[in-house]
Amino acid sequence: MSEWTNSPFFGVAVSVAAFWIGVKLQKKTGLVVCNPLLVGVILTVGLLLALDIPYEHYDQGGSLINLFLSPATACLAVAIYSKVQLLKENWLPILVGCVVGSLVSMGSVLGLCRLFGLDEAMTASLLPKSVTTPIAVSVAQAHGGIPSITVVAVILTGILGSILAPLLIRLFRVKDPIAAGLSIGACSHAVGTSKALELGETEGAMSGLAIGVCGLVTVIFSLVLL
Amino acid sequence: MKLLCQFGVIFGVCWVSQILESLLPVPFPASVIGMVLLFALLATGVLKLEHVREKADFLLANMAFFFLPAGVNAMNYFDLLGSALVPLLVICLATTVLVFGATALSIKLTLRLMGRGKGHV
Numbered sequence: 001m002s003e004w005t006n007s008p009f010f011g012v013a014v015s016v017a018a019f020w021i022g023v024k025l026q027k028k029t030g031l032v033v034c035n036p037l038l039v040g041v042i043l044t045v046g047l048l049l050a051l052d053i054p055y056e057h058y059d060q061g062g063s064l065i066n067l068f069l070s071p072a073t074a075c076l077a078v079a080i081y082s083k084v085q086l087l088k089e090n091w092l093p094i095l096v097g098c099v100v101g102s103l104v105s106m107g108s109v110l111g112l113c114r115l116f117g118l119d120e121a122m123t124a125s126l127l128p129k130s131v132t133t134p135i136a137v138s139v140a141q142a143h144g145g146i147p148s149i150t151v152v153a154v155i156l157t158g159i160l161g162s163i164l165a166p167l168l169i170r171l172f173r174v175k176d177p178i179a180a181g182l183s184i185g186a187c188s189h190a191v192g193t194s195k196a197l198e199l200g201e202t203e204g205a206m207s208g209l210a211i212g213v214c215g216l217v218t219v220i221f222s223l224v225l226l
Numbered sequence: 227m228k229l230l231c232q233f234g235v236i237f238g239v240c241w242v243s244q245i246l247e248s249l250l251p252v253p254f255p256a257s258v259i260g261m262v263l264l265f266a267l268l269a270t271g272v273l274k275l276e277h278v279r280e281k282a283d284f285l286l287a288n289m290a291f292f293f294l295p296a297g298v299n300a301m302n303y304f305d306l307l308g309s310a311l312v313p314l315l316v317i318c319l320a321t322t323v324l325v326f327g328a329t330a331l332s333i334k335l336t337l338r339l340m341g342r343g344k345g346h347v
Contacts, residue, residue: 007255015294041297048301055302062295069292070240071285078282081268082275096336101329105242108321115312122306128318130325138255148299149256152307154316155297161326168326176306179333187325190289210329215258 005053011061018043032162035191038155060122073134081211083205090178094206097179098213101186105130106221125149128218129157132189135215139222161188162195177202185210232281235273238263 004010022039048058080087087094106127113123124145128136133154138148165184174180177200184192185207193211197204243260250259265274287290300307307314 011295015291015298017296019291025259035290037293037297040291040294041300044294044298045301046227048298050304055229055298059295059297062298063296065292068285069296070243070257070260072292074239074264075278075282075285076234077268078275078278079286084269086316090338093333093336097329097333100332101325104328105321105325108324109317112313112317112320116310116317118310118313122310126314127265129318130321130347133289133296135255137296138257138330142255146306148296148303149307150297151293152300153314153318154244157322159250160318168323168330171267172327172330173332174330176236176334176337179306179330179337182333183326183330186329199347212261213238216262219254219258223254 002054002057004061007059008056008060008064013061014044014047014058015040015061015065018047025151032159032191032195035155035159038065038159046092066137069134069137073132075213076132076215079208080158083209086205087209090206094182094209095212097182099187101183101210102130102214102217102221105187106218106225120144121146122149126153128222129153130187130189131215131218132211134158135219136139139219143222155191158188161192165192165195165199178206181206182210186214189214229280232278235277236264236285237280239267 008224019036019040022034022036022044025039026036044058047053048055058129107125109126109129110123113126118126121144124143124148125140125147127143127145128139129150130136131139131154133151136150136154137147139145141147161184167189168183169175169180172183173181180199181196181203184196184203186196189211193207240260243256243263246259246263247254247256264273266279268275323338
C-alpha cells in the first residue's frame with residue numbers, strides 16, 4: 001500500500017475527490033457548516049489516518065496544489081478591478097469600514113490571546129484570521145505563526161460569520177446594503193461573501209471588495225504593529 | 227494557447243512579486259504584492275481583462291480548494307489545536323461579532339456624515 005501512495009498524483013486525486021464530496025454535500029444539505037473546504041480536510045485527514053498513509057506521501061501532491069495559492073490571491077485583483085466603478089463611487093465608506101474592521105479584528109484577537117495566555121506562535125497564527133486565507137497565511141508566516149492553525153481559524157471565522165450575518169444585521173440595525181456587505185466581508189471574508197451574495201448583488205459586491213481591501217490594510221497594520 | 231498565455235501572465239506576475247518580496251526590507255507577503263501589481267497593470271491598461279480573465283475566473287472560483295493541503299497540514303498540529311480549542315472558539319466567535327459591529331457602525335457614521343443614506347440609516 002505504502003508504495004502505491006508514494007506519488008504526487010495520489011495527493012492531488014484524493015484532494016479533488018474529497019473537495020468534490022464537500023461541494024456535493026453542501027449543495028444537498030444547504031448547510032453553511034458543510035463548508036466544502038472543511039469537509040474536504042476532514043475526509044482527507046480521516047483517510048490518511050484510517051489507512052495509516054504517511055503525511056509526506058500526501059504532501060507530494062499537496063504541495064503542488066499549494067503552489068496555486070499565490071496566483072489565486074493575485075487574482076483577487078481581477079475581482080476588485082471588475083468592480084472598480086463601485087470602488088470609486090464608495091471609496092470613503094469602504095476605506096473607513098475596512099480600516100476600522102481590520103484594526104478591531106487584530107486588536108481584539110491580540111487582547112483575547114493575551115487574556116487566554118496563548119503563546120507568541122499561536123497569537124501570530126490567529127492575528128490575521130478575519131482576512132482571506134492566502135493573505136492571512138502569508139501574514140501569519142511572516143510573523144512566526146503556524147500557517148495550518150491560521151487556516152483552521154480562518155475557516156472557523158468564515159463559517160461563524162456567515163451563520164451569524166443575518167442575526168448581526170438585525171442586532172446592529174444595518175439597513176444600508178453597502179454597510180451590510182462591507183461588514184460581512186470584513187469579518188468573514190470569502191465564506192461570508194457567498195452569504196452576502198444571497199442577500200443581494202450590492203451586498204455581495206461590497207463584501208468581495210472588503211476581502212481585498214481588508215487584506216491589504218491588515219498586511220500594512222501587521223507591519224506597523226508587530 | 228489563450229489559456230496557456232493567461233497562465234504565463236499570472237504566474238509571471240507571481241514570480242516578479244517574489245523577487246520584489248525578497249528586495250523589500252519589510253515582511254510584505256508576495257501574494258499581496260502580486261495582487262497590487264496585477265491591479266496596477268490592469269488599472270494602467272498595460273494588461274487588459276481579456277489577458278487574464280478565464281484563468282483568473284478559474285483560480286477565483288476554485289479558491290477554497292487550493293487551501294485543502296494547508297488544512298490537512300493541521301493534522302500535524304492536533305496536540306496544539308486540542309490544547310487551545312476553547313480559547314480558539316471563543317476568540318473566533320467574539321471577534322466576529324466585534325468586527326461586524328465596528329465595521330457596520332463606522333460605515334453608518336461615515337454615510338451619515340457624508341449626508342447620504344438619510345432616512346434609511
